[in-house]
Amino acid sequence: MAEPVIKLENVWKIYQLGKVELVALKGINLEVAPGAFVSIMGPSGSGKSTILNMIGCLDFPTQGKVFLKGEDISLLTENQLSQLRGKTIGFVFQEFNLLPNLSALENVMLPMIFQGMSEEERRERAKALLTSMGLGERIFHQSPELSAGERQRVAIARAFANNPELVIADEPTGNLDSVTGKKIMEILTDFHKKEGKTIIVVTHDPNIANYSEEIINIKDGQIIANHLTASKVLWQR
Amino acid sequence: MAEVKEYFHIAIRNLRTRSLRSWLTILGIVIGVFLIISLLSLSEGIKQTINQQLRSLGGEMIFVMPGDISNIMAMFTSGAKLEKEDIGAIERTRGVETVLTMSYQSLVARYGQEGKMVFMSGLSWEKGIEIMERFQGWSLKQGEWPTPGKREILIGKQVETEIFEKPVKVGSEIVIKGKRFKVVGILNSLGSKQDDSSLYLDLSLYQDLTGEKRGAAQMAMVKVRDGSDVNKVAEDIKENLSETRKRRIGTDVADFSVITSEKMGDIAGSIMAVIQFAIIAFAGIAIVVGGIGIMNTMFTSIRERTREIGIMKAVGARNSAVLIIFLFEAGIIGFAGGIGGTFLGAGLAKAIEMYGQVHPLFYFSASITPGLIVFGLVFSFLVGCLSGFFPARRAANLKPVEALRRYE
Numbered sequence: 001m002a003e004p005v006i007k008l009e010n011v012w013k014i015y016q017l018g019k020v021e022l023v024a025l026k027g028i029n030l031e032v033a034p035g036a037f038v039s040i041m042g043p044s045g046s047g048k049s050t051i052l053n054m055i056g057c058l059d060f061p062t063q064g065k066v067f068l069k070g071e072d073i074s075l076l077t078e079n080q081l082s083q084l085r086g087k088t089i090g091f092v093f094q095e096f097n098l099l100p101n102l103s104a105l106e107n108v109m110l111p112m113i114f115q116g117m118s119e120e121e122r123r124e125r126a127k128a129l130l131t132s133m134g135l136g137e138r139i140f141h142q143s144p145e146l147s148a149g150e151r152q153r154v155a156i157a158r159a160f161a162n163n164p165e166l167v168i169a170d171e172p173t174g175n176l177d178s179v180t181g182k183k184i185m186e187i188l189t190d191f192h193k194k195e196g197k198t199i200i201v202v203t204h205d206p207n208i209a210n211y212s213e214e215i216i217n218i219k220d221g222q223i224i225a226n227h228l229t230a231s232k233v234l235w236q237r
Numbered sequence: 238m239a240e241v242k243e244y245f246h247i248a249i250r251n252l253r254t255r256s257l258r259s260w261l262t263i264l265g266i267v268i269g270v271f272l273i274i275s276l277l278s279l280s281e282g283i284k285q286t287i288n289q290q291l292r293s294l295g296g297e298m299i300f301v302m303p304g305d306i307s308n309i310m311a312m313f314t315s316g317a318k319l320e321k322e323d324i325g326a327i328e329r330t331r332g333v334e335t336v337l338t339m340s341y342q343s344l345v346a347r348y349g350q351e352g353k354m355v356f357m358s359g360l361s362w363e364k365g366i367e368i369m370e371r372f373q374g375w376s377l378k379q380g381e382w383p384t385p386g387k388r389e390i391l392i393g394k395q396v397e398t399e400i401f402e403k404p405v406k407v408g409s410e411i412v413i414k415g416k417r418f419k420v421v422g423i424l425n426s427l428g429s430k431q432d433d434s435s436l437y438l439d440l441s442l443y444q445d446l447t448g449e450k451r452g453a454a455q456m457a458m459v460k461v462r463d464g465s466d467v468n469k470v471a472e473d474i475k476e477n478l479s480e481t482r483k484r485r486i487g488t489d490v491a492d493f494s495v496i497t498s499e500k501m502g503d504i505a506g507s508i509m510a511v512i513q514f515a516i517i518a519f520a521g522i523a524i525v526v527g528g529i530g531i532m533n534t535m536f537t538s539i540r541e542r543t544r545e546i547g548i549m550k551a552v553g554a555r556n557s558a559v560l561i562i563f564l565f566e567a568g569i570i571g572f573a574g575g576i577g578g579t580f581l582g583a584g585l586a587k588a589i590e591m592y593g594q595v596h597p598l599f600y601f602s603a604s605i606t607p608g609l610i611v612f613g614l615v616f617s618f619l620v621g622c623l624s625g626f627f628p629a630r631r632a633a634n635l636k637p638v639e640a641l642r643r644y645e
């Protein structure tokens with residue numbers, strides 16, 4: 001098997017709430033192969049977002065290791081990590097994805113600024129992405145002038161801006177009606193198929209999970225089973 | 238480096254969307270910079286006017302005034318006199334070429350139906366005119382120099398047109414304390430409004446008029462002989478004066494001051510320095526308050542926009558990028574306040590100067606130099622950046638997860 005895009009090795013996350021310890025992740029082991037489409041499911045509070053933060057290199061484990069393309073992220077400086085994250089990972093959150101003061105176009109251009117892309121290149125790519133999302137008419141609108149579905153599409157366009165290897169989405173359809181949600185998932189699946197990008201989605205919705213090739217179930221900070229809907233099991237506990 | 242331009246762009250966008258708050262914060266800086274610029278340009282203007290006047294006094298002169306120079310107010314109001322013996326002592330001093338004595342007082346002068354308070358200087362014409370012409374730059378705009386002993390007066394340029402409703406003409410009469418004086422000459426501007434709005438008459442006539450003792454005077458101007466050391470002569474005058482005084486009144490309390498024109502400049506300079514220091518201190522407080530305003534706005538805005546900061550970091554913003562964006566926001570607020578404050582401050586200074594030119598109440602002009610304007614702008618930008626630094630650093634150091642958790 002090819003080198004996993006992301007690998008979690010015995011990852012623990014413990015939050016210190018005053019004197020009480022809250023163990024959010026209990027020794028997670030996980031590998032995601034390049035080009036996979038993975039869903040993470042589980043009840044509220046089970047630790048899905050926490051895992052996703054580890055995968056997205058937004059947070060560090062209390063114990064254990066995270067490897068992004070084979071590189072131990074705990075060895076990187078904050079700035080190196082930002083750089084790597086911006087280049088390798090695209091993010092779509094449930095809501096409030098966009099910078100409200102910037103237009104759709106500028107939001108999509110933002111990650112490319114941090115990678116030092118030229119203004120012209122940025123503009124071209126952002127326009128192309130937004131147009132492919134069916135937002136060609138909306139590029140100068142700011143987020144308050146967009147519908148929830150449109151905002152999510154802008155967010156997806158932005159997630160793909162730097163042509164990342166991995167896109168992670170935390171309940172990207174959680175705030176949308178089922179029709180719009182379906183559309184968003186189709187866009188994601190489309191990108192996955194066309195570009196062969198790795199996608200990891202956290203969701204509550206079994207219908208959404210059906211788009212993916214693999215489902216990881218989480219409960220109380222532990223992976224309880226890997227539902228196999230695709231061809232192979234990447235990790236069996 | 239190219240991305241810095243983008244950060245600037247983002248900062249502008251952020252400021253524009255919370256414009257009311259931005260404007261209010263800017264106003265805080267406007268007030269501070271306004272104070273600094275207007276007061277500095279006025280005080281600088283006063284300083285220049287004083288220097289100009291001192292320069293117009295001409296090279297190396299020594300001034301002898303009753304009273305102690307370290308107590309300016311007492312000096313001008315004490316009404317102490319240089320007696321005949323004192324003046325004699327000055328004249329006897331080695332190195333002294335000429336001693337020109339003078340007295341001055343405000344009196345009511347009538348011209349036609351009108352009575353106005355004017356400043357009147359008496360100086361002995363015989364020595365006076367030559368000295369004034371040579372060392373003080375006196376020249377006649379119209380008419381002729383008065384004849385010593387006759388009831389003839391000279392008037393300053395402002396007296397001609399500004400003091401009385403009707404312009405004062407050469408040959409007309411001005412009545413002071415019931416005595417008639419003929420205006421024989423009008424002086425060209427002497428470079429100070431005070432001097433330009435005075436009447437000048439022979440010291441003996443002045444003394445008849447005011448009842449001042451003959452031979453005494455309020456002050457003396459000493460012209461030093463060529464080649465003599467002014468400071469040495471001043472020292473000697475001081476010594477001679479105290480001796481005479483001791484003999485006469487039995488004390489050697491220094492109730493007169495002997496000052497060279499250079500020293501006079503120094504004194505004026507140090508007074509101005511104190512005034513300017515006070516101005517800067519007060520305006521500095523205003524600026525600090527404005528800066529605290531910026532800091533407050535920035536902290537509030539960072540708290541509100543924590544989520545945005547999280548997103549920026551998630552999509553690859555380095556700490557420095559976040560820091561620069563927020564520093565720009567603060568700096569722009571400061572700079573905008575600087576533009577407003579500099580503009581208003583310079584405007585006020587100009588307005589006061591114009592008022593001063595119409596009404597002979599103020600004797601100065603404002604000094605608005607390009608340097609002062611650049612200072613105002615750069616300074617306010619720096620105040621902005623400085624006040625924004627701690628908020629911006631807090632924003633830059635936020636951990637991405639923590640920042641993203643807000644709003645959730």
Ligand SMILES: Nc1ncnc2c1ncn2[C@@H]1O[C@H](COP(=O)(O)OP(=O)(O)OP(=O)(O)O)[C@@H](O)[C@H]1O
Pocket residue numbers: 015016017022023024042043044045046047048049050051642
């Ligand atoms: N910063 C934090 N401080 C303290 N506790 C936290 C923190 N973040 C998460 N937790 C706790 O960790 C556990 C897992 O949280 P997490 O957000 O991963 O759940 P989730 O599965 O995403 O839930 P949901 O479906 O509601 O989004 C929860 O009990 C939560 O309260």
Ligand SMILES: [Mg+2]
Pocket residue numbers: 048049050170
């Ligand atoms: Mg969650």
